[in-house]
Amino acid sequence: MTDIKELLLSRIRDVADYPEPGVMFKDITPLLADPAAFTALTDALAEIAANTGATKIVGLEARGFILGAPVAVRAGLGFIPVRKAGKLPGATLSQAYDLEYGSAEIEVHAEDLAAGDRVLVIDDVLATGGTAEASIQLIRRAGADVAGLAVLMELGFLGGRARLEPSLAGAPLEALLVI
Numbered sequence: 001m002t003d004i005k006e007l008l009l010s011r012i013r014d015v016a017d018y019p020e021p022g023v024m025f026k027d028i029t030p031l032l033a034d035p036a037a038f039t040a041l042t043d044a045l046a047e048i049a050a051n052t053g054a055t056k057i058v059g060l061e062a063r064g065f066i067l068g069a070p071v072a073v074r075a076g077l078g079f080i081p082v083r084k085a086g087k088l089p090g091a092t093l094s095q096a097y098d099l100e101y102g103s104a105e106i107e108v109h110a111e112d113l114a115a116g117d118r119v120l121v122i123d124d125v126l127a128t129g130g131t132a133e134a135s136i137q138l139i140r141r142a143g144a145d146v147a148g149l150a151v152l153m154e155l156g157f158l159g160g161r162a163r164l165e166p167s168l169a170g171a172p173l174e175a176l177l178v179i
């Protein structure tokens, strides 16, 4: 394992049975509290943004905001928040979905994405892929292209990568850690 992967992995805390029995929650707050680890993560994701030719960064509420916003600044790209339903004041597109522990609905301001945009989606965890899939559907419905999906960690045993294959349609899925 490379030094950066070891550093990132060492700053992720496992919390058993949170938020419900049977879930091993991957807590990134120790990583966020370590400036060296957070900077290394931001740099790695910004490099992916450059490699994919992205023109915009979408972050998925809430942890995708924490990671995606500094990446957008580092990469010199605009940041578009995909929020949980009911939080955006303008005209929105909405998508319902299921995730590892529950279900939800996400929204984006329709005016924030348009034809010609190449969007990199950023989040902390890819688990079942439900959240990421819904975000890809929103981006496409807004008329934009998906440049890729970049996550800090992929929980491989939950099969999110296979689920996303059709919606990604050849766009890359980059996971810095596969667990």
Ligand SMILES: O=P(O)(O)OC[C@H]1O[C@H](OP(=O)(O)OP(=O)(O)O)[C@H](O)[C@@H]1O
Residues within 6 Å of the ligand: 060, 061, 062, 063, 064, 098, 099, 100, 101, 104, 123, 124, 125, 126, 127, 128, 129, 130, 131, 132, 160
């Ligand atoms: O692949 P999935 O099964 O869809 O799960 C992954 C999603 O779950 C978590 O978000 P959560 O909805 O818990 O929101 P939070 O970031 O506000 O804590 C995580 O940050 C991803 O967005």
Ligand SMILES: Nc1ncnc2[nH]cnc12
Residues within 6 Å of the ligand: 023, 024, 025, 026, 027, 099, 100, 101, 125, 127, 128, 155
């Ligand atoms: N096991 C997990 N840990 C942290 N975030 C998650 N989102 C979905 N599943 C998760």
